[in-house]
């Protein structure tokens with residue numbers, strides 16, 4: 745039995761970047777039909793090169809990440825303060841998300857549905873493509889099973905919003921309706937830019953309070969279990985932010 749457990753753990757610890765990228769991406773996203781010879785083929789008929797992992801400085805990679813870059817940083821399931829430039833999930837290729845969730849604001853809007861979010865008795869607009877809304881529903885239902893946990897994520901600060909990331913001209917993951925921000929309790933409600941930081945090259949000290957509350961970390965684990973990453977694990981911490989990124993959790 746123990747041996748079986750170890751084997752299972754081994755399977756789940758495989759990371760997209762080192763595993764078979766084709767298997768990984770097609771498993772994570774139903775709208776990806778295949779990946780052949782370094783090209784991703786999407787259900788909408790479009791295609792995109794996986795590309796190479798860049799050796800440019802991190803701030804440059806953020807601006808023009810390939811899909812290979814996007815997969816190159818491992819999202820840790822541990823709760824330890826991240827090192828500088830540990831921002832798994834912040835490297836994003838816009839074309840990849842457009843092909844998955846909608847190329848324009850209108851196209852994304854047409855893919856949005858209301859998710860009933862039990863922890864706050866509210867509705868959250870989320871993209872139904874690639875099971876994103878379905879997975880968010882599972883997160884909320886599971887959190888709501890433990891009344892101690894609901895207070896952390898009862899208040900949404902917004903999900904869909906076709907906009908660029910603060911301080912950049914890159915589209916935010918909120919543009920695709922696959923991210924949601926919550927008004928967290930004060931100890932957890934931290935964002936690097938609110939602390940006066942503007943560049944990944946000189947990031948603010950990581951707030952230890954983010955990892956101090958074991959009940960809150962249970963909330964994070966439930967999100968991760970269903971394919972969401974938490975912005976609180978980034979060196980450029982964005983703790984209110986949860987984003988559907990199943991390819992980083994396979």
Ligand SMILES: [Zn+2]
Pocket residue numbers: 918923924925984985986
């Ligand atoms: Zn956000």
